[in-house]
Amino acid sequence: MKTALFLAALLPLSFVAHADNLRLPANTPAAFQAECGSCHLAFPPQLMVADDWRRVMSTLDRHYGDNASLDQETLRTIEDFLVRNAGRGKKVLPVGAATPNGEPPRLTSSAWFKRKHHEVKHADWAHAKVKTPSNCAACHTKAAEGSYREREIVMPNGRRWED
Ligand code: HEC
Ligand code: HEC
Known part of the structure; x- marks a missing residue:
């Protein structure tokens, strides 16, 4: 009983501490940093849901005005990694297909990002x-x-x- 109360008191704290820690998992494929960290930061996968990452990965030839195309094998490796580590639950909601100019979804247009x-x-x-x-x-x-x-x-x- 005492332990349960103690844990319950700790929970909100650990949640707060978590919000600022967006480290890439230890098993992140090298291709992610190499291919998705050359023009900008290799964004934390947990900041978009799986379907939004799939949208990003299926439109790399029209990547926010750039061409970020990859060979099939590298694409598959990176997409699997992003989908496996994507955001889920209430924190990060789908950005969805309805984006300005039909560009891929942006984690910076999510309600979570705006709130933060x-x-x-x-x-x-x-x-x-x-x-x-x-x-x-x-x-x-x-x-x-x-x-x-x-x-x-x-x-x-x-x-x-x-x-
Ligand atoms: C113009 C400066 C600026 C840029 C660019 C920026 N941020 Fe921030 N960020 C801030 C500030 C300032 C805060 C704290 C704001 C507040 O408390 O309202 C913040 C807060 C955050 C937090 C919350 C930290 C916590 O302790 O809860 C996260 C996570 C975060 N930013 C991630 C990002 C990510 C990921 C990007 C890029 C996709 C980004 N930010 C781009 C200035 C920036
Ligand atoms: C040739 C350069 C280039 C490469 C390589 C590249 N990107 Fe980008 N990416 C861009 C540009 C340019 C933008 C738009 C930046 C802006 O307007 O804020 C962008 C934006 C993004 C955004 C949206 C950021 C936001 O505003 O929320 C995501 C997500 C993203 N890239 C993911 C990736 C992934 C995943 C890869 C690897 C498969 C990748 N990028 C590789 C150039 C690149």
Whole structure:
């Protein structure tokens, strides 16, 4: 009984601690970092649902204005990895097929992403050092390691977020 109460008290804390930890799993295929981390950050797979990742992977020749095509084998390896580690449950909901200009879904247009960034001002998104919300590492100094703690955030004007 005492143990159960103790665990119940701990649960909300562990949930909060989790939100800023988006490390890639240890068994991430090397191809993911190599092929999906060359133009931008290799995004954490848990930030989109499986169907949205399938949409991204089936349209690589029309990738947000770029061509990110892959050979079939590499494509399969990366898609399997993304689908296996995709977000599920209530945290990340599908972005879906209805996207502006018919481009693939964006994790940065999810309600979750918007909620997490509701305090970020338009000028910060538009800043020359940021340019697009998908440029996670422009503000999250440890994004490459999958760490998004508030105390690691430095805004484009050089100001720490937590000051
Ligand atoms: C040739 C360069 C290039 C490669 C390679 C590439 N991407 Fe992209 N990706 C882009 C560009 C450009 C954007 C649009 C950036 C923007 O407007 O924010 C983008 C955006 C994205 C987005 C949406 C980001 C958001 O705003 O939420 C996802 C998801 C994504 N890429 C996944 C991948 C995956 C998975 C791979 C590997 C299979 C990959 N990308 C490889 C260039 C590339
Ligand atoms: C313009 C700067 C900026 C960019 C770009 C940016 N973020 Fe953030 N992010 C912030 C700020 C500031 C906060 C804290 C906001 C708040 O508390 O309202 C935050 C919060 C977060 C959190 C919540 C951390 C926690 O402790 O709960 C996560 C996760 C996160 N961002 C992920 C991302 C990812 C993934 C990307 C790229 C796809 C990204 N961010 C792009 C500035 C940015």
